[in-house]
Amino acid sequence: MSLYEKHIFVCENQRPEGDPRGCCFSKGAQGLTAELKKLAADAGLGKKVRINKAGCLGQCAFGTAVVVYPDAVWHRNVPADGAQAIFEQHLAPMGNK
Numbered sequence: 001m002s003l004y005e006k007h008i009f010v011c012e013n014q015r016p017e018g019d020p021r022g023c024c025f026s027k028g029a030q031g032l033t034a035e036l037k038k039l040a041a042d043a044g045l046g047k048k049v050r051i052n053k054a055g056c057l058g059q060c061a062f063g064t065a066v067v068v069y070p071d072a073v074w075h076r077n078v079p080a081d082g083a084q085a086i087f088e089q090h091l092a093p094m095g096n097k
C-alpha cells in the first residue's frame with residue numbers, strides 16, 4: 001500500500017556559478033517546490049501528496065526537472081512559475097475523487 005497517491009520530485013540541485021552543466025536551483029526550482037506545496041495544501045491534498053526536493057535528475061540541459069509518480073511523467077524545462085500547470089495536470093483531478 002502506498003503512503004501517498006502522488007509523489008512529486010523537483011530537482012533543486014545546485015552547482016557552482018559557471019558550471020557548464022548549469023543547475024535547476026539557479027532556474028528557480030526552490031520557488032517551484034514551495035509553490036507546488038502551497039497549491040497542494042490549499043487544495044486539501046496534504047495527506048495524499050508528497051512533494052520533495054531532489055538532487056540532479058539527469059536532465060540539466062533541459063532546465064528545471066520535475067517527475068511525478070505513479071504517473072511516471074517527466075517535465076523538463078519547467079519555468080519558475082510553472083507550478084500551477086503541474087498542479088492542474090496531476091493534482092487538481094484528485095480533488096474530484
Ligand code: FES
Pocket residue numbers: 011012013014022023024025055056057058059060061063064065
Ligand atoms: S541539476 Fe536538475 S536535472 Fe540536473
